[in-house]
Amino acid sequence: MNNVRFATSLHILTLLHLSGEELLSSDHIAGSVNINPAIIRKEISSLREHNLVGTREGKGGGTYLNKAAGEIRLSQVYEAVIQSPLLGRSNTPNPKCPVGRQINGVIEKLYTEAEKAMITSLDKITLEDFAKDFK
Amino acid sequence: MNNVRFATSLHILTLLHLSGEELLSSDHIAGSVNINPAIIRKEISSLREHNLVGTREGKGGGTYLNKAAGEIRLSQVYEAVIQSPLLGRSNTPNPKCPVGRQINGVIEKLYTEAEKAMITSLDKITLEDFAKDFK
DNA sequence: TTGTACTGTAATAAAAATAATTACAGAATG
DNA sequence: CATTCTGTAATTATTTTTATTACAGTACAA
Numbered sequence: 001m002n003n004v005r006f007a008t009s010l011h012i013l014t015l016l017h018l019s020g021e022e023l024l025s026s027d028h029i030a031g032s033v034n035i036n037p038a039i040i041r042k043e044i045s046s047l048r049e050h051n052l053v054g055t056r057e058g059k060g061g062g063t064y065l066n067k068a069a070g071e072i073r074l075s076q077v078y079e080a081v082i083q084s085p086l087l088g089r090s091n092t093p094n095p096k097c098p099v100g101r102q103i104n105g106v107i108e109k110l111y112t113e114a115e116k117a118m119i120t121s122l123d124k125i126t127l128e129d130f131a132k133d134f135k
Numbered sequence: 136m137n138n139v140r141f142a143t144s145l146h147i148l149t150l151l152h153l154s155g156e157e158l159l160s161s162d163h164i165a166g167s168v169n170i171n172p173a174i175i176r177k178e179i180s181s182l183r184e185h186n187l188v189g190t191r192e193g194k195g196g197g198t199y200l201n202k203a204a205g206e207i208r209l210s211q212v213y214e215a216v217i218q219s220p221l222l223g224r225s226n227t228p229n230p231k232c233p234v235g236r237q238i239n240g241v242i243e244k245l246y247t248e249a250e251k252a253m254i255t256s257l258d259k260i261t262l263e264d265f266a267k268d269f270k
Numbered sequence: 271t272t273g274t275a276c277t278g279t280a281a282t283a284a285a286a287a288t289a290a291t292t293a294c295a296g297a298a299t300g
Numbered sequence: 301c302a303t304t305c306t307g308t309a310a311t312t313a314t315t316t317t318t319a320t321t322a323c324a325g326t327a328c329a330a
Contacts, residue, residue, distance in 0.1 A: 002137035002287070003317060004224045007242055011226065014234055025276065032232040036319055041277065058327025059275040074245070078222075084316095086221065086253070087213075089139045091146065097167040099149055099269060106268040107142055110209070114256050118221070121252035125245070133241040134234060137316075138288060160305065171290055176306065193298025194304040219287095 005081045008033060008043050010130065013077065016053065017069040017131050023062030050080040069131060075123035086115045140216045143168060143178050145265065148212065151188065152204040152266050158197030185215040204266060210258035221250045 011033045015024055026044065030037040044063050047053045054066045065072070090107060093100030146168050150159060161179065165172040179198050182188045189201045200207070225242060228235030 001221070001223045002219055004226055005317095006223045007225045007238075010242060010245075011228065011234065011238055014238065018234065027276085032229050032235045033226050034229045034235065035226060038279085038320075039318070042279080045278075055277070056327085057277045057325080060328060061276045061326080063277095084137050086136075088136045088141045090142045091139055091168050091170060093146065094167050094169045099146065099153065100167045100169065102269050103142075103146055103149065106265065107145060109268070110145075110260070110265065114253050117256035118249050118253040121249045130241065130245065133244070134237050140288095162305090173291075173308085174289070177308080180307075190306070191298080192296080192306045195299060196297080196305045198306095 001082065001084060001086060005043065005083075006078065008035070008039070009047060009077050009081050010074075012040065012043060012047065012063075013052065013065070013069075013072065013127050014131050014134070016063060016065045017127055018134070021064075023056060023060070023064050025062045029063075046080045047077075050076060052076060052080060065127075069128035070126050072127040073123050074125045074127070074130060075119050077127075078119060078122050085111055086118060087111045136217065136219055136221060140178065140218075141213065143170070143174070144182060144212050144216050145209075147175065147178060147182065147198075148187065148200070148204075148207065148262050149266050149269070151198060151200045152262055153269070156199070158191060158195070158199050160197045164198075181215045182212075185211060187211060187215060200262075204263040205261050207262040208258050209260045209262070209265060210254045212262075213254060213257050220246055221253060222246045 012029055015029055015032055026037040026040040030040045033040065044053060044055060048055060048063075048066075051066055052072055053063050055061065055063045090104045093103055095101045147164055150164055150167055161172040161175040165175045168175065179188060179190060183190060183198075183201075186201055187207055188198050190196065190198045225239045228238055230236045
């Protein structure tokens with residue numbers, strides 16, 4: 001996962017949490033994250049698909065947390081954002097070689113285990129916990 | 136880490152392990168992984184810096200495991216290969232925003248924890264264990 | 271009922287990361 | 301000293317990721 005999406009989503013969610021009831025516009029969020037509002041809206045789109053946030057369109061619209069911060073686990077944020085295997089891609093090895101033929105299966109099993117360990121650690125942390133580190 | 140390096144290194148090490156005492160050339164390995172020999176040599180270079188393998192130059196040369204497969208933990212392979220944060224990069228947020236100002240620190244702490252959980256799971260598996268899945 | 275301020279989304283372009291290729295000097299062998 | 305390897309750098313190509321632009325659609329509120 002060599003991108004910035006997880007960090008961006010955490011940033012968005014933190015802002016929403018700390019802003020209480022107030023809806024935040026993508027422009028406002030973009031100003032804090034320091035990236036383009038269209039990217040923020042796209043990211044929010046993923047978060048919304050995972051029911052972590054809701055949005056209201058039109059004038060005065062914006063985004064809000066769809067559940068209490070204590071109910072949002074960082075593992076859910078990870079799930080909303082992940083698109084490629086945590087530990088990287090695979091090769092397309094030579095099927096004529098016994099190792100080449102089997103390695104992707106073996107690697108996938110390994111990666112699944114390792115990712116699970118990571119997700120378990122994220123699962124213990126809620127957005128509320130995360131936000132407590134901001135003074 | 137959206138690249139293929141971990142998979143490549145695992146492949147290399149598995150071949151070396153299963154080939155016993157025999158030195159393997161980068162050409163031979165490249166044939167099984169199905170990538171360019173120069174990339175294999177570069178990858179081997181990292182593994183060698185981490186003392187996982189040794190190489191002999193010149194005619195008849197090649198690469199060999201530098202320790203017993205049971206002594207090589209997959210966490211070490213990960214360390215040899217990792218170059219960017221497991222969970223992705225950070226933004227360069229707006230320092231005028233309280234959240235923007237602090238978030239990279241908070242994220243780093245989180246990422247470190249999550250990565251540690253993942254590494255712990257890799258640490259339990261040796262190359263020997265890994266290779267047992269090949270029939 | 272119309273102007274304004276939002277979102278959603280797609281299309282495109284730009285930048286960055288990754289992988290592949292090529293080349294060649296140097297090492298060890300026989 | 302020809303051959304077969306490695307090490308490494310330079311270059312190019314490819315893929316991924318991010319940024320930009322544009323505009324239709326929604327909702328509010330005057």
